[in-house]
Amino acid sequence: MVIISFFWKFTIAPLFGWLAARLTIWLFNRLRLQDRGYYYVLFLGITLLIYGVAEMIHTSGMMAVFVAGYVIGNNSFVHKQGVYNFSSTLSIIANIGMSTLMGLLVSPHQWSTLWIDGVVLFLVLTFIARPAAVWLGTLGMGIKRKDKIFVMWAGLRGAVPIVLSTYPAAAGMAIGQDIFNLVFFAVLLSISIQGSTMGVIARWLGLSTPSRPKPLYNLELITMAESDLIIVDLPDPKGVSGPMISELRLPPAAVITLITRGKAVIPPKGSTRLKGWDQVTVLAHAKDEESIRNALLAPFDKPKIITENT
Structure with a gap:
């Protein structure tokens, strides 16, 4: 009986989580809500629903929610960045509550x-x-x-x-x-x-590297289309000059929309020179992501150090 219960909990839960995740992605990409805040409320409600239904059918709610989150997080959907930020805030609140409860229990x-x-x-x-x-x-x-x-x-x-x-x-x-x-x-x-x-x-061990500052700006797609926003972090060393945008061999449909350099936002122009540690946001077809990353990162394999300010 224990073996059957174990099999049910840890076999059905991942399947249920995967199915619920696919339905969630489908729903998010087809809704046309006027206020983006509704997406966050919907995400929270779906998460609780997945856990509740999994527990009702006597499987593992935690595993179902984990698998659902893994599948959702590794796919594209409308307002993904906003949902990620909302989830991060919820996790902080949950950690505060959990720490308080643990403090009450410990002796x-x-x-x-x-x-x-x-x-x-x-x-x-x-x-x-x-x-x-x-x-x-x-x-x-x-x-x-x-x-x-x-x-x-x-x-x-x-x-x-x-x-x-x-x-x-x-x-x-x-x-x-x-x-x-x-x-x-x-x-x-x-x-x-x-x-x-x-x-x-x-x-x-030689594994320590300087941490990149979080960018002050990011872009987000609010509708699903053939194009996607691809974010590329240019490698070390910081400030080392790379190619100009006009020198890059990007796919024809790819457009650099934003360059974040520390606390500064650099307007992308053909004469703009990229530098190490820049965060480059490109609007392009998702299928071109690999070629875009290669085009942006390859010049920094053997960077030529120049001191001009751009």
Whole structure:
């Protein structure tokens, strides 16, 4: 019976999530709402509906919602950027509420009897379980050794393990509170040690790179058409001059609509010279995306450094 239940939950949920996602994309691309705010409300309602229906048919609502989000996020639809921004705001609110609830559940005075177990759990996860999991999970993927080491050191952080540890307590298990306190302590230890040293480890492994500032402007399609907005981040080094727009071999239907350089917006003209770290927005056919990226990125493989200001 347990095997049948497991099969039902983890087989039907992905299928249901995928089907719901395809229907959601179809619906978004055919609606003509006057106010874009309705799209965000619709997205929230559909998310809750997917979870609710999945739970009603006794499958995994969490997995159904995850698969639906994965499928929706990897397809084009109207107001995608706006829905992404709305979802990010909701996730921040959810994290605040979740952190508050976890603060109400944790009992630090009970750690006096569990801290040794917590340290042992942290050491096992850090130096045995996680390295083994990363090694097995990346077999045959061609990932460099230093990248694997960094992933191994990334550690057990975030709210997910803590939230999962609340399930035994919610189920009324006698050791439920002890499990929660143990996991909370181990995660807190991981955040303190691994989280505070990730920058040092990244620099030691040569993986640290300057972070790009978020662009102040972005464009968004409000109707579906044959064209799409393709955003290309030009590579390092920052400020190194590349080709002029007139020198680019872009597809005939491709038009550069926006160049963001730090806090400045550069009007795209034929004489405008691109520079490293520019964010270039191109209006073009989706099928031309690869050729557009090649045309923009290839000149920076061996950039010619010049000092003129454009």
